[in-house]
Amino acid sequence: YVHLKQGLECLGASSQSTRLTLQRTVAHSSACKYQLLPDCLELSYGGLVMHFDYVWLRDHCRSASCYNSKTNQRNLDTASIELNTRPSKSRSDENNLYLTWPDGHITRYNLTWLAQNSYEGQKRSAMQSRILWSADIYSSAKVPSASWDKFMSCDEELKNFLNNLLLYGIAFVEDVPPTQEATEIAAQRVSLIRETMYGRMWNFTSDFSRGDTAYTKLALDCHTDTSYFQEPCGIQVFHCLRHEGTGGRTLLVDGFHAADTVLQQTPDNFELLSHVPIKHEYVEKLSEYRNHMIGIGPVLNVYPWNNEVYMIRYNNYDRSVINTVPHDVVRRWYTAHRQLTTELRRPDNKLWVKLKPGKVLFIDNWRVLHGRESFTGLRQLCGCYLTRDDVLNTARSLGLQV
Ligand SMILES: C[N+](C)(C)CCCC[C@H](N)C(=O)O
Ligand SMILES: O=C(O)CCC(=O)C(=O)O
Ligand SMILES: [Fe+2]
Known part of the structure; x- marks a missing residue:
């Protein structure tokens, strides 16, 4: 319960009961369900339960100011991220998850991109498909x-x-x-x-x-x-x-x-x-x-x-x-x-x-x-x-x- 409570703080809910309600209705679309846990974001999507560290999420922001899509290189200085950072607001739609960071910066994550780049996704797929042979x-x-x-x-x-x-x-x-x-x-x-x-x-x-x-x-x-x-x-x-x-x-x-x-x-x-x-x-x-x-x-x-x-x-x-x-x-x-x-x-x-x-x-x-x-x-x-x-x-x- 303590975990749930902490996980909800960043949703900005004011009272205990609202927090619990939010917790239960956090599934925004049929495809995606997520929770902001104390130390990571838990996302269920496409039959996979994934966990994303908050610094990782901030570091992987693909907005124009954080990432140069012409060169495919990161602009954001990773060392400037507050190591205890957590999103202050969140929402999702059919294809995306949106997180608002304490400084107001908003990151949009494509859900398919998250699934493809999650640890859980990598863990169950091979880097290279191959046919073993005798x-x-x-x-x-x-x-x-x-x-x-x-x-x-x-x-x-x-x-x-x-x-x-x-x-x-x-x-x-x-x-x-x-x-x-x-x-x-x-x-x-x-x-x-x-x-x-x-x-x-x-x-x-x-x-x-x-x-x-x-x-x-x-x-x-x-x-x-x-x-x-x-x-x-x-x-x-x-x-x-x-x-x-x-x-x-x-x-x-x-x-x-x-x-x-x-x-x-x-x-x-x-x-x-x-x-x-x-x-x-x-x-x-x-x-x-x-x-x-x-x-x-x-x-x-x-x-x-x-x-x-x-x-x-x-x-x-x-x-x-x-x-x-x-x-x-x-x-x-x-x-x-x-x-x-x-x-x-x-x-x-x-x-x-x-x-x-x-x-x-x-x-x-x-x-x-x-x-x-x-x-x-x-x-x-x-x-x-x-x-x-x-x-x-x-x-x-x-x-x-x-
Ligand atoms: C002749 N050729 C240059 C192909 C190979 C020579 C390398 C031989 C060495 N014992 C090894 O196994 O690496
Ligand atoms: O002679 C050969 O067929 C191969 C020798 C060999 O192992 C090599 O050159 O690396
Ligand atoms: Fe050889």
Whole structure:
């Protein structure tokens, strides 16, 4: 009752009985119902009960003086808001809620906007829709490849390609001229190329020209690349320009699918993998190349409000010394890591593809792990990394919700 009473003060009611009446008739329209509680505004709308902090509400005023809708930037100085502020008056209509602040400033909130931007709304929706896959699920989906000419000339083709890349974490372009130049053009159609110490475009064989197993003929277990960067590269592009020999198939595994299995079966393990900070390191000491990179972060990076995984950092070759957690946590972490590894290595989850000249593979390096079978003969692979922000930027510019 005390809460109700305090919550009503700002409605400006004068007597106790009026306050209670106001409280009960606070539903202004069939669609929206709200109450000004002591520490937040409670809003029921569209089947959702939401809570908004008063400073948050003042800070998110989209009036012309508080927000510049030409630049989509805030004008209001957040530090000028009284931290105990509460609206002095309120009302609502079919589509909007109106709050009057103590200084007389009125804010209008579109109810749909509030629902979309509420914590409760975010909590039950995914940031990015995706289809988790095993080898069977991916193969049965018969996801079409883009074809070079259309991919380069038609935005709808690029949009479908990006939609597939974001849904599955992998996508192919076919009939690409088998050259590094054409691969670069295909990559630039999607995003900005992320230059790294491997170069802007790389074109490599098993010559051990760099101090890394990738530059050999050995098999590689599934991994994500550049786990030793603070921000691992977003997308990896592979184009096999030639292979005269045997083996060398590419292995692809949906890391989010494996992580989801861990979450469903053993939430404690998921918790460890998403909280224990792990170091990855790249140390190269050749005469021409000297590099030392260190990246720190959990194996699973999750949004804390909905536990959605947005990045997996998994590379057992490049994982560095663990010295950031006490021994008992280390023991539990190894158990969790073992479960994730078992899922990643489950034959059902392994998609094997043989890359051929003309077929360019784009891999979401924050989600899908890659590996390769050992091989014989001359095998030449070119490609590059892309900046993830710019891939998403292209996708949004084409109308995708990501
Ligand atoms: C050859 N290419 C430049 C593509 C990758 C080299 C990176 C290999 C490294 N072990 C990692 O996993 O990040
Ligand atoms: O040789 C391959 O197919 C891939 C090697 C690899 O993991 C890499 O270059 O990142
Ligand atoms: Fe790799």
